[in-house]
Amino acid sequence: MKNFKSLIFVLTLIGVINLSAQNPIVRNQFSADPTARVFNGKLYVFPSHDIAVPPNTNLRKDWFCMADYHVFTSENLTDWTDHGVIVSQNKVKWVDSTSYSMWAPDCIERNGKYYFYFPANKNIADANGRKGFGIGVAIADKPEGPYFPQPEPIKGVSGIDPNVFIDKDGQAYLYWAMGNIVVAKLKDNMTELASEPTIIANLPQKGLKEGPFLFERNGIYYLTFPHVENKIERLEYAISDNPMGPFKMAGVVMDESPMNCWTNHQSFVQFKGQWYLFYHQNAYSPKFDKNRSICADSLFFNSDGTIRKVTPTLRGVGLTKATNKIKIDRYSSKSDTGSSGAFLDSLNTFNGWKTVLNGKDAWVKYNAVDFGKEQLKSVEVKAFSEKGSSLQIRLDNVDGPVIVEVNVPIGAAWNSVEAKLTKLLTGVHNLVVMLKDGNSIDIEWIKFQ
Numbered sequence: 001m002k003n004f005k006s007l008i009f010v011l012t013l014i015g016v017i018n019l020s021a022q023n024p025i026v027r028n029q030f031s032a033d034p035t036a037r038v039f040n041g042k043l044y045v046f047p048s049h050d051i052a053v054p055p056n057t058n059l060r061k062d063w064f065c066m067a068d069y070h071v072f073t074s075e076n077l078t079d080w081t082d083h084g085v086i087v088s089q090n091k092v093k094w095v096d097s098t099s100y101s102m103w104a105p106d107c108i109e110r111n112g113k114y115y116f117y118f119p120a121n122k123n124i125a126d127a128n129g130r131k132g133f134g135i136g137v138a139i140a141d142k143p144e145g146p147y148f149p150q151p152e153p154i155k156g157v158s159g160i161d162p163n164v165f166i167d168k169d170g171q172a173y174l175y176w177a178m179g180n181i182v183v184a185k186l187k188d189n190m191t192e193l194a195s196e197p198t199i200i201a202n203l204p205q206k207g208l209k210e211g212p213f214l215f216e217r218n219g220i221y222y223l224t225f226p227h228v229e230n231k232i233e234r235l236e237y238a239i240s241d242n243p244m245g246p247f248k249m250a251g252v253v254m255d256e257s258p259m260n261c262w263t264n265h266q267s268f269v270q271f272k273g274q275w276y277l278f279y280h281q282n283a284y285s286p287k288f289d290k291n292r293s294i295c296a297d298s299l300f301f302n303s304d305g306t307i308r309k310v311t312p313t314l315r316g317v318g319l320t321k322a323t324n325k326i327k328i329d330r331y332s333s334k335s336d337t338g339s340s341g342a343f344l345d346s347l348n349t350f351n352g353w354k355t356v357l358n359g360k361d362a363w364v365k366y367n368a369v370d371f372g373k374e375q376l377k378s379v380e381v382k383a384f385s386e387k388g389s390s391l392q393i394r395l396d397n398v399d400g401p402v403i404v405e406v407n408v409p410i411g412a413a414w415n416s417v418e419a420k421l422t423k424l425l426t427g428v429h430n431l432v433v434m435l436k437d438g439n440s441i442d443i444e445w446i447k448f449q
C-alpha cells in the first residue's frame with residue numbers, strides 16, 4: 001500500500017497520470033490554446049498553461065501568466081495522460097524568464113523529428129532595438145520529448161501564435177499573428193524562413209485577429225482564426241486553393257463563449273475517421289477569463305466543404321466507462337427546468353461540479369456510456385437529499401425503459417447508495433437520470449458495477 005501511494009506520488013510529480021474524459025479535458029490545472037496533432041496513431045495535445053501570478057513579481061494580476069508547456073496524449077479520447085513539462089521559460093536561452101509569456105504553441109513532425117513552436121518575450125533586443133515577442137523552436141526525437149530549444153528565435157519573425165502546415169509537396173509554411181495574420185515559407189530545416197513574411201489579405205479589417213490554424217481537406221485550405229467581430233473572440237475561417245491564399249471569408253466555426261471568455265483558440269484534427277475541434281473556455285475560472293481550460297467537440301463538414309458551426313458541449317468526446325465515477329454534471333442535454341450544475345466547492349473549482357435535480361421530472365441525459373462486455377448488475381450513486389427522494393435511470397431517452405430506481409435517504413450529508421439494475425447491461429448506451437418525485441437531489445457521480 002505504501003509503495004502504491006509513493007508510485008502515485010511520483011507519477012503525479014512527473015505529470016504522468018490519467019485524467020478524465022469530458023469537457024474540460026484537463027482537470028487538475030489550467031490549459032489553453034490547444035493544438036491537437038496525430039502522431040503515430042495517437043492524439044497529442046500541445047496547449048499553453050495558464051497559472052496564477054506568482055507572489056513577489058511585478059506581473060499584471062489581470063493578464064495571462066504562462067511559464068511552461070505540458071503535452072497530453074490519448075489513444076481513445078477517454079483516457080488522457082499528462083506527460084509533464086516539455087519546455088519552460090527558464091530553460092530557453094533567448095526567453096525573458098521573468099516574462100511568463102509562453103503563449104499559444106504548435107508542434108509538427110518532419111522526417112522523424114518533432115518541431116515545437118512557441119512564442120515568448122525575448123530577453124535581448126533585435127537589430128532594430130525591439131524586444132517583444134519572438135517565436136522559437138524546440139526539437140525532439142519523440143513527440144513527448146525531451147525537446148531541445150534552439151538558442152535563438154526564428155529570424156525575421158516577431159509575433160505570437162505560431163502554426164505550421166506542411167503541404168503535400170513537402171513545402172512547410174509558418175503562420176503567426178501580429179494584429180494581422182502573417183505567413184512565410186519555411187526552409188526544410190524548419191527553423192528558418194524561406195520567404196519574406198506576407199500579411200494575409202481579405203480577412204476582416206476591424207477587430208483583433210490572432211491564433212491562425214491552417215489545415216487542408218479535399219484540396220481546400222482552411223485558414224481558421226479567432227476574431228473579435230463584436231465584443232469578444234469567436235472562431236472564423238476563410239478558404240483558398242493555396243496555403244498562401246488568396247483567401248475568401250467562409251463563416252463562423254464557433255460563436256462567442258457563453259461563459260464570456262474573451263479569448264478562444266482552435267485547432268482541427270482528424271482522428272480515427274472523425275474530425276474534432278479543440279478550443280478553450282474558462283470553465284474552472286468563471287470570474288477570471290485568463291485562467292482557461294481546453295475542450296474538444298466533434299466537427300462536421302457540409303457536402304460543399306463548408307464547416308458546420310460547433311456548439312460547445314459539457315459532455316465532450318469519447319466514451320465514458322460505466323465502471324468509472326460518471327460525472328453526469330457534464331450532461332449531453334437536460335430538462336428545461338429543474339436541472340442544473342454547480343461547483344462542489346466554489347473556492348476549489350478543480351473539485352468539479354455536481355448535478356442538482358429539483359422539481360418533478362427534472363432530468364439530465366448523458367450520452368455514450370460504455371458498459372463493456374461484462375454484464376454490470378448494479379449502480380452506486382453519490383448523492384444527498386435533505387428531504388429524501390428517489391431517482392430513476394432510463395436507457396436512451398426520457399421515455400426509455402427504467403433500468404434502476406435509487407432511493408436517496410433523508411439527510412444533508414453526501415451518501416453512497418447502491419441499487420440493483422432491472423437488467424444486466426453490456427455495450428454502449430445513452431442514459432437519462434431523472435427525479436422520480438419532487439424532492440431535490442444533489443448528485444456527485446454515478447458508477448456501475
Ligand code: FUB
Pocket residue numbers: 032033048064103104160161210211263264265
Ligand atoms: O494564451 C495567450 C493568448 O490568448 C494566445 O496566444 C491567444 O491566441 C489567446 O488565446
